[in-house]
Amino acid sequence: MKKNSIFLSLALVVAACGQATTPQERLTAHDGEINKIIAQMSLEEKVEMLHSKTNMSSEGVPRFGIQDIKYADGPFGIREEGVPHGFQSAGWVTDSATYFPTGSALAATWSKELAYKYGQGMGAEARRRGKDIILGPAVNIQRLPVGGRTYEYFSEDPMLAAVLGVGYVQGVQDAGTAACVKHYALNNQELNRGSVNVVCDERTMREIYLKPFEATVKEAGAMAIMPAYNKVNGFYCSENEVLLNQILRKEWGFRGLTVSDWGGTHSTMGAALHGLDVQMTGDNYLGPALIDSVKVGKVPESVVDDKVREILRVRFAIEAIPDDKCNLETASLPESRATAYEVASKSITLLKNEGGLLPIKKDVKKIAVIGRNAIALTQSGGMGAGVKSVYEVSPLQGLQNKKPEGVEISYAPAYKDYMGMFAFWRGPEFLKNHPEISAEIDAPADPEMLAEALALAKDADLVIYFFGTNKSIETEGSDRENINLPLDQERIAEELAAVNPNIVGVMISGGPCDLVRVEKCIPTLVQGWWNGLEGGNALADVLYGNIAPSGKLPFTFPVRLADSPAYALDNYPQKSEIEGDLFGNMYRQDVSGQRKRPRAVSSTAYYSEGSLVGYRWFDTKNVPVMYAFGHGLSYVDFAYGAVKTDKASYKEDDTIKVTFDITNEGGMAADEVAQVYVHRVDATVEWPFKELKGFTRQTINAGEKKVVTVEIPVRDLRYWDTVSGDWKLEHGKIDILVGSASDDIRQSVSVEI
Ligand code: BGC
Numbered sequence: 001m002k003k004n005s006i007f008l009s010l011a012l013v014v015a016a017c018g019q020a021t022t023p024q025e026r027l028t029a030h031d032g033e034i035n036k037i038i039a040q041m042s043l044e045e046k047v048e049m050l051h052s053k054t055n056m057s058s059e060g061v062p063r064f065g066i067q068d069i070k071y072a073d074g075p076f077g078i079r080e081e082g083v084p085h086g087f088q089s090a091g092w093v094t095d096s097a098t099y100f101p102t103g104s105a106l107a108a109t110w111s112k113e114l115a116y117k118y119g120q121g122m123g124a125e126a127r128r129r130g131k132d133i134i135l136g137p138a139v140n141i142q143r144l145p146v147g148g149r150t151y152e153y154f155s156e157d158p159m160l161a162a163v164l165g166v167g168y169v170q171g172v173q174d175a176g177t178a179a180c181v182k183h184y185a186l187n188n189q190e191l192n193r194g195s196v197n198v199v200c201d202e203r204t205m206r207e208i209y210l211k212p213f214e215a216t217v218k219e220a221g222a223m224a225i226m227p228a229y230n231k232v233n234g235f236y237c238s239e240n241e242v243l244l245n246q247i248l249r250k251e252w253g254f255r256g257l258t259v260s261d262w263g264g265t266h267s268t269m270g271a272a273l274h275g276l277d278v279q280m281t282g283d284n285y286l287g288p289a290l291i292d293s294v295k296v297g298k299v300p301e302s303v304v305d306d307k308v309r310e311i312l313r314v315r316f317a318i319e320a321i322p323d324d325k326c327n328l329e330t331a332s333l334p335e336s337r338a339t340a341y342e343v344a345s346k347s348i349t350l351l352k353n354e355g356g357l358l359p360i361k362k363d364v365k366k367i368a369v370i371g372r373n374a375i376a377l378t379q380s381g382g383m384g385a386g387v388k389s390v391y392e393v394s395p396l397q398g399l400q401n402k403k404p405e406g407v408e409i410s411y412a413p414a415y416k417d418y419m420g421m422f423a424f425w426r427g428p429e430f431l432k433n434h435p436e437i438s439a440e441i442d443a444p445a446d447p448e449m450l451a452e453a454l455a456l457a458k459d460a461d462l463v464i465y466f467f468g469t470n471k472s473i474e475t476e477g478s479d480r481e482n483i484n485l486p487l488d489q490e491r492i493a494e495e496l497a498a499v500n501p502n503i504v505g506v507m508i509s510g511g512p513c514d515l516v517r518v519e520k521c522i523p524t525l526v527q528g529w530w531n532g533l534e535g536g537n538a539l540a541d542v543l544y545g546n547i548a549p550s551g552k553l554p555f556t557f558p559v560r561l562a563d564s565p566a567y568a569l570d571n572y573p574q575k576s577e578i579e580g581d582l583f584g585n586m587y588r589q590d591v592s593g594q595r596k597r598p599r600a601v602s603s604t605a606y607y608s609e610g611s612l613v614g615y616r617w618f619d620t621k622n623v624p625v626m627y628a629f630g631h632g633l634s635y636v637d638f639a640y641g642a643v644k645t646d647k648a649s650y651k652e653d654d655t656i657k658v659t660f661d662i663t664n665e666g667g668m669a670a671d672e673v674a675q676v677y678v679h680r681v682d683a684t685v686e687w688p689f690k691e692l693k694g695f696t697r698q699t700i701n702a703g704e705k706k707v708v709t710v711e712i713p714v715r716d717l718r719y720w721d722t723v724s725g726d727w728k729l730e731h732g733k734i735d736i737l738v739g740s741a742s743d744d745i746r747q748s749v750s751v752e753i
Contacts, residue, residue, distance in 0.1 A: 023221020027255040030316040037064055037312065038305050046308045047291050052281035054084040058259075060315060067320035069311065071259070071280075074180070075136025075152055076100045076532070077379070077387025078125045078331055085281075089388075094327045097125050098336040098533060099379040099389035101343045103138060104510050105529035107154035107554035108347040108632070110673040111697045112167035118343055119171020119179070121336030126177040128333075130326030132318045133178040133224050133259075135385075139165040139212035140187050140228075142511070142555045143613055144572055145564050146480040148190035151510020151530055152385065155554035156614030156629065158211035159692050159716075165212045169220035178318050181216045183228035183261055185209055185243055190479045191573055192603050194264070197231040200607040205232075206720035206727075208611050214252055223256040223314045227276060229264045235274070236266045244275025257310045272299045277307040332390040337534060344538035346671060346697075349527040349551035350633040351515075357504050357524040359545020359635055360462060365407055368456040369396050370496060371466035371489075372413040373508040378530040381422075381471035383478075389533045395466060395506065398536025402544055410460070414453035414496075415445055415487040420472040438487060441473065445488040450495065458499045464543070465496055465522065468509035471530075479573070483514045483561050490517040497521035506539070512557040515626050527551065545635065550671035550697070552632035552741065556614050559626045565609035565617040574603040615742045616688035628743035630675050630692070636666020636702070640674070640746035643738045649752040652729050656712040660738055660747055664700040673697045674738060676710045678717060681733040681750065685719055690737060693717065712736075714753055729753065 038046070045061060053059045053068055060066040073079035078097040081090040100106070100118055109115075119137075126134050138152040139161050147153070154161040165181065172179040186198040186209050200209065216222040225248060227237035237243060238260040248254045259278040265271050268289040271279065279286035293299040350358065360367070374396040380386025393401065396411055403409060416438035423430055423437050431439055457463045467489040473480060494517065497503050505522040507513060510530050519525065526549070528539055542549045558564045566572035612620055615629035641661035650656055658676055676694035680687045694710040714729065721728035733752055739745035 022253060023219065024217065024253045024255045026221060027223060027313040027317055030313065031309070034309055034312045034316065037061065037066070038308050041308070043291055043294055043301060043304065046304050047287060049311055050277060050286040050290065050304070050307055051279040051283035055082055055086055055281055058278050058280075058311070066312070066315060069133060069315060070131045071133045071135055071180070072126050072129060072131035073135045073385045074182075075134075075138045075385060076102045077389065078122065078129050078131065078134070079385060080388035092327070094329055095129065095331065096388045096390045097129070097331040098333065098340055099387040099392055100336070100340045101347055101532040101535065102151045102378075102510055102530040103153050104142075104151050104554055105347040105531050106343055107160060107164055108349055108527070108529065108551035109343055109697070110160065110552050110554075110695055111346065112163050114339070114343050114346065115164040115167030116171040117339045119168040120175045121171070121333065121339045123172035123175025123177040124333055125331040125336060126172075127175065127321060128326060128331040130321040130323065131177065132320065133180050133314070134172055135180050135182060135226065137165050137168040137179065137216075138182050139216065140183060140185075141209055141212075141613060143188035144479065144566055145483050145512045145555075145558060145561055147188060147511065148475050148477060148479045150555070151474055152476075154212070156556065157554070157692050158208050160554055160695070161212040162215035165216045166220040169216045169222045173221065173223065176319060178223035178256070178314050179216070179220075180224035180226050180259060181213060181222045182226035184213055184225050184237060184248070185228060186232050187228035187230050187237075189572065189605060190477055194229045195231070195603065196574065197234060197604045198607065199233060199604055201610060202722050203720040204607060204610045208613055210247065217248065217252045217254050223317060225254065225256065225258050226261055227258055227264065229261050236264070236270065238265050238276045239267060239270030239274040241274040249275070255310065255313060257314050268293055269298060272303055277310050330390050340532040341534035341538055344529075344531040344535045345541060345547055347529055347531060347551040348539055348542045348549050349553055349631075350549040351525040351527055351627050351631070352519075352523070353633055354523040357462065357502060358526070358543060360543055362404075364461040366460045366462075367399070367407060367409045368460035368463045369399060369409055369411045369466065370414045370453045370457060370463055371492075372415055372417055373466035373468050373470070374411060374464075375413070376417075376470055376508065378471055378508070378535075379533065383476040385476070392533045393536035395508065395528065395536045395539050398538070398540035399464070399543070401537060402540035402546070404544065410456045412449070412453040412456050414449055414492050415489060416443070416449070418470065418472055418486055422472055441486045442484070443487060445492050450492060453492065454495060454499050457496045457503075460500060461502065463496055463500050463503040465493060465503055465505050466508055466528075467493065467505060467518070468507040468513060468528075469511070474510050483512055485513050485518065493518045494521045504543070512555060514561065515557060516559060519626065527553070548635040548668055548670035549632065550634060550673065552630050552673045552675075553627055554629070556618055556625050556629045557627040558618070559624055563618070563623050563625075565612055569608050571606050571608055574605055612688055616691065619689040619742065625743070628741050630673075630741040631743065632673070632741070634666070634670045634672065636664050636668060636670045638672045638700070638740060639663040639665055640738060640740070641705070643736065643747040643749045645736065645749055645751050647751070650714050652714050654714050656714060656736070656751060657709050658694065658712065658736055658738065658749075659707065659709045661705050661707045662698060662700060663705040664702055667702050669699060669701045671697055671699050672740065674708060674710070675741065676712065677737040677739070677742065677745070678712070679735040679737055680730070681735055683730060683732060685730050687719070690742070692742070717753060
């Protein structure tokens with residue numbers, strides 16, 4: 001028997017025993033029944049399922065008692081109920097939920113287990129709200145430091161984003177809800193997101209941008225996918241034959257449903273023939289026009305049947321909750337709140353601790369908390385997804401809740417609030433009546449507010465200065481114009497540090513900011529994220545030293561924005577006179593007082609940096625960074641012992657077992673995230689200098705030495721070969737680099753593959 005036929009027979013035996021079911025194939029369990037239903041449905045009934053019924057639902061099959069599908073945003077908490085045909089609040093009192101840390105905060109935990117628990121919590125709360133599909137996770141790569149949705153997304157690294165995405169999706173789906181992974185694909189900028197054409201070479205697309213989607217589909221069996229607003233290589237994502245039919249369905253074996261981003265469907269024929277199942281929202285494309293197209297023979301009815309089948313597979317996999325069994329009380333569950341706390345506590349990232357101001361010393365009795373971000377709530381706001389949280393502990397509140405006896409805390413906001421267009425929309429009177437709101441993002445500090453803050457700072461044993469962005473600055477619908485700190489926060493930092501050098505800076509933001517000035521005057525810096533409803537308590541526990549910080553950056557903080565790849569190569573922002581669409585570019589118009597109607601004109605985003613995204617760029621090009629990918633300090637030191645592998649040479653189907661020990665040399669238990677990168681030594685193919693290929697989060701007691709093993713399947717080291725159109729392994733020598741951050745490699749070992 002030839003080798004191939006042995007494999008074929010084996011595959012058949014395994015399939016016959018029912019053991020070869022992939023996570024996607026599980027969706028097809030009811031196809032027999034579903035096909036019978038489809039055979040009895042009229043064309044009109046079928047097409048009724050292919051577009052929105054309300055803003056957040058699509059039709060079932062009433063004649064067969066099949067319920068509508070109910071969707072919920074996503075991605076960091078189940079969004080409050082909206083009115084049937086819009087996003088405005090429906091004014092319910094039973095729709096509050098758990099506000100989980102946002103995407104970049106979850107990613108800073110580098111923990112698949114936590115992503116799983118997070119997904120489980122989301123899934124369970126969705127069920128309590130009667131929702132079938134969560135519009136999340138959002139797994140796009142953080143390509144630009146200014147990206148408006150960096151806070152929703154996970155990472156600049158595809159492996160980290162993939163691992164977290166898989167955990168999240170498995171958690172959601174194990175809780176009985178479907179996950180809709182978004183935004184497929186290459187939705188890496190908000191600028192003109194509704195029209196921009198992303199031009200990206202196939203190798204980069206496969207190795208970087210599609211990776212997290214591929215993993216959530218193949219490994220986690222994601223039941224739904226949301227095509228993005230933008231175009232990829234000339235075609236809108238919602239009608240992109242290559243992305244939807246060729247790659248997603250044929251190659252990855254996706255069996256679930258695709259639902260366009262809201263307002264992201266663009267034609268009847270394109271959407272019908274090239275892979276979209278559900279138009280959200282409206283029925284102008286996949287509604288009466290589709291019925292006509294079928295009737296005149298332009299779209300085969302079998303195409304409609306395929307869509308209905310994919311929708312029904314999800315409907316059959318997810319139990320519909322009757323109206324009288326959901327929304328009886330708040331969706332938020334104690335377990336979810338505990339997960340939100342755990343994620344927050346493990347995401348907080350200590351950027352530097354010169355002079356050892358943290359953890360806060362016992363002799364600190366007077367703390368001045370300075371900066372409006374200490375009280376700003378981040379559950380909702382801006383344009384993007386949000387949650388009506390059951391509660392939210394602000395950083396100031398957390399510091400109050402957890403303060404040791406005898407500690408006094410004072411607070412001054414120091415800078416105004418900035419609401420961008422949200423203030424503008426409320427009219428000129430609003431700003432007049434709200435002197436605490438600044439109309440300008442870069443307005444100079446208010447002298448009285450600054451004086452008040454300086455007086456408190458001078459009189460304190462320790463100053464904790466909260467700065468950073470807010471949800472009007474980082475938001476869906478527009479990217480930031482730069483990564484500068486807003487509202488004169490740098491000068492405020494300098495003045496505070498001048499009156500009291502015992503100053504800790506805590507940045508509250510979803511994405512990176514330019515820290516050049518702040519870093520010079522503040523000796524201790526913490527990245528505090530947008531950290532969910534327990535964020536303030538978690539932060540306080542870290543600052544007071546009840547737990548050690550253990551977050552690691554999921555993206556690079558560049559020194560200057562201009563250093564980052566898309567800027568260095570002049571690929572972004574795309575130069576055009578357009579105003580964008582789907583909310584694009586509204587800030588500038590608001591501040592200048594002009595309110596132009598956004599309109600859609602196409603621009604092109606060339607991803608000419610190829611796979612050199614984030615640290616891959618900085619490493620390969622030797623460009624210094626402010627804080628590197630994977631960076632994050634602890635209150636203890638970790639020593640890394642020599643690293644070894646189980647073999648010296650590996651074949652394509654092998655797994656490299658990388659073993660080393662980590663010793664906690666400090667006086668308290670702490671978590672360390674050890675990272676494993678691969679550097680190709682004698683490559684002929686072009687590679688980034690190094691790439692993350694494995695990591696592990698470990699809790700290590702004071703003085704304990706832990707032996708850990710990280711596994712790297714050799715197949716994960718393959719590249720996309722554009723000539724054969726397939727993954728290919730480049731044989732040769734590789735260095736396996738083990739460390740505490742991408743710029744803090746402690747040990748290495750070489751192997752042959
Ligand atoms: C966003 C999606 C979201 C959808 C529904 C769109 O504007 O891009 O992420 O799920 O709205 O709220």
